[in-house]
Amino acid sequence: MRIGRVTAMGTVAVLLLIAGVWASWSSVPYVMLPKGREQGSVEVTHCAGDTCTGPYTPVSPGSQARDRVQVSAVAVRKGETYSVVVKPGTDRVLRSGPAGILYAWAPLGGALLLASVVVAGGLRLIRTAWVLAGAGVALLTAAFAAL
Structure with missing residues (x-):
């Protein structure tokens, strides 16, 4: 027994x-291993439900600016700018740095x-x-x- x-x-x-x-x-793989991925910042301009949106400004070579990307509303505030990593093949971004790693x-x-x-x-x-x-x-x- x-x-x-x-x-x-x-x-x-x-x-x-x-x-x-x-x-x-x-x-986790995108946030903890950001080398070789599109990195940049997003200024949160609008939040609705569980997602926020804003324009993406690239900082890594080869990354393209985007007019609108989505980020989880849990990790951001409207009007703030955050460093992010783009999830490949999507318009979704994830917070990078220690906060992003812990959240992941x-x-x-x-x-x-x-x-x-x-x-x-x-x-x-x-x-x-x-x-x-x-x-x-x-x-x-x-x-x-x-x-």
Whole structure:
């Protein structure tokens, strides 16, 4: 009975962590490895719903100016200018720098918190659960403070 519980809860914890990395990975490579990508700045002029828009000004060689790009409204304020990286093949930009990196990894922070509950309750590994929870809280707090 114990082996079944440990196997099931271990699987759930690992799946939660994989899901957190998977959710983060749609943004992480562009933000953490910006060399060779279009980099520039965007001045946010309009926000509606969960996206904001504004003109894009390039700073990297080969990048083209755009009249309108989209950025997540969570990470920006209207009237401000932010350094960004363009997602290839889209008109979507992602914040770059430390704030962008922390924001990109935020889904992993939530997954760490969820996995800590499974590890504590299902696997009864209390110290490991505290480490997971601490890492999740640290990541989410840093992302909140940076934005």
